Amino acid sequence: MKNLATYDLMESVRNTNQWLGATALALGSYPISGLMPNPFMQMMAAWGEVTERSFARMVAKPDWNIHTVVGDDGRDHMVSVDVCVNRPFGDLVHFRVHGRPTMERKILLVAPMSGHYATLLRTTVASLLPDCEVYVTDWHNARDIPVSEGKFDIEDYTLYLVDFMKYLGPDTNAIAVCQPAPITLAATAYLAQEEPEAQPRTLTLIGGPINPDAAATDVTDFGNRLTMGQLEQLAIQRVGFKYRGVGRLVYPGLLQLSSFMSMNAESHSNAFYQQILRVAKGEAADHDKHNRFYDEYLAVMDMTAEFYLSTVERVFKGLEIAQNKFTVNGKHVDIGKITDVAVKTVEGSEDDISAPGQCVAALDLCTGLPDEKKANHLEPGAGHYGIFAGKSWRNNIRPLVLEFIDANARTQRKVTRLKSV
Structure with missing residues (x-):
């Protein structure tokens, strides 16, 4: 089926990055890591925490949180x-x-x-x-x-x-x-x-x-730069086997997100780098400014x-x-x-x-x-x-x-x- 494998490949890449983040967080959080004078383990755990959260949010629908x-x-x-x-x-x-x-x-x-x-x-x-x-x-x-x-x-x-x-x-x-x-x-x-x-x-x-x-x-x-045929070939995929809409032709949220991020790649990269530093220093919070923004921004839909x-x-x-x-x-x-x-x-x-x-x-x-x-x-x-x-x-x-x-x-x-x- 047209582009069904591509859709599942993107989801597999996202899932792998989420797993890598969780693994890095777990490894860097062992108590024995405190014996190392080098901050490498803290940075690895911080990178893992930010990475896991970011890739997990991409497939989660946010709550309204208006109580x-x-x-x-x-x-x-x-x-x-x-x-x-x-x-x-x-x-x-x-x-x-x-x-x-x-x-x-x-x-x-x-x-x-x-x-x-x-x-x-x-x-x-x-x-x-x-x-x-x-x-x-x-x-x-x-x-x-x-x-x-x-x-x-x-x-x-x-x-x-x-x-x-x-x-x-x-x-x-x-x-x-x-x-x-x-x-x-x-x-x-x-x-x-x-x-x-x-x-x-x-x-x-x-x-x-x-x-x-x-x-x-x-x-x-x-x-205006692309013809409709080119746009369809570049953007349209079929939903993979994991979801109820399997086989439906969609413009995938993950593909859209890559376009959003590329428009301001430098500012996004700097925002995540600064957040990793804050996590490593213990200055970040679950609902700080970075997380409030990116929990919503990264949550995309097809x-x-x-x-x-x-x-x-x-x-x-x-x-x-x-x-x-x-x-x-x-x-x-x-x-x-x-x-x-x-x-x-x-x-x-x-x-x-x-x-x-x-x-x-x-x-x-x-x-x-x-x-x-x-x-x-x-x-x-x-x-x-x-x-x-x-x-x-x-x-x-x-x-x-x-x-x-x-x-x-x-x-x-x-x-x-x-x-x-």
């Missing part, structure tokens, strides 16, 4: 993650805060399906929970989905979002982060044509490639081949969203049909993944939307991660997004009251 939130009453309220809509390729989950009245702001946070789990947005969720009811798209790892469940491409992704929006109702405020921004825009336009009453109240697009050609980055250039290839072909190469030519089930999805949903775009001036200009292009596509329902924010000095989970998000962008939501909620309530009169 409590402080309410207006000053008390800690327990948080549970409840599945509202269960689907083969992804669920809609609700972060239910027990013992607290339902918050007026309802947020649908659309997580990327671009190599990492939805838990990449953990800090984003935690920052919104005190003031909002938060729902998140929790996409599944393609390696664990049996072939019998069928395909999942960009159109299926769009229809998943449509179903999630219908479930939540028209008082929803959708926030799409990075990769799903153009698809969330298309899902909103789909509802504008098919079921206008089910559209979200507001739509915030953060660092998404609405028009990848508006500002070139290494990501968009990579897509994408279905059809979703990855159709996204590259239609969003990046064909520019179907940017040129308002996107179709679902053969029917044109006209973004100009969005007339009632307030749309805000957020970009970072130092974003090297989705550069400034790519996301704000959404506002020009919303030709049926009045200018007072459009907004844009360019965050100075912010990179890609910072605009949705870093200091820029916490200090500047989050308050602006909530103000945007509240301003349009007030407008909606005023219109509703006028209609009732």
Whole structure:
């Protein structure tokens, strides 16, 4: 079977490195090693600890680790993650805060399906929970989905979002982060044509490639350098025998991770070297800054081949969203049909993944939307991660997004009251 052996080879290499790390840690931790004046044994144990942890995280889904939130009453309220809509390729989950009245702001946070789990947005969720009811798209790892469940491409992704929006109702405020921004825009336009009453109240697009050609980055250039045939040969493999999705064609998480790491190889190498030194000196901790970041960063998931290839072909190469030519089930999805949903775009001036200009292009596509329902924010000095989970998000962008939501909620309530009169 095409590339099944390659998939299993990558997993074997990962497993071997995890074993080597565990072995080095065990050997370097024997008490007798303390008799050696040379720090070699401590360094070997430190290398083993960091290596074992790193390679083990690559196949583990991180936990949300959001257990409590402080309410207006000053008390800690327990948080549970409840599945509202269960689907083969992804669920809609609700972060239910027990013992607290339902918050007026309802947020649908659309997580990327671009190599990492939805838990990449953990800090984003935690920052919104005190003031909002938060729902998140929790996409599944393609390696664990049996072939019998069928395909999942960009159109299926769009229809998943449509179903999630219908479930939540028209008082929803959708926030799409990075990769799903153009698809969330298309899902909103789909509802504008098919079921206008089910559209979200507001739509915030953060660092998404609405028009990848508006500002070139290494990501968009990579897509343009390769033909679809070359990309399929280089990136697509079949899930190996270890997982439930055996035989499914995927873009493997481990292959994606190697691409992520190579983009900033020097900084990653230095980060791991410094962590090994800290472990050897006894200065590291289980949940220190390094481990918190890399436990999430190294946890990667496979994408279905059809979703990855159709996204590259239609969003990046064909520019179907940017040129308002996107179709679902053969029917044109006209973004100009969005007339009632307030749309805000957020970009970072130092974003090297989705550069400034790519996301704000959404506002020009919303030709049926009045200018007072459009907004844009360019965050100075912010990179890609910072605009949705870093200091820029916490200090500047989050308050602006909530103000945007509240301003349009007030407008909606005023219109509703006028209609009732």
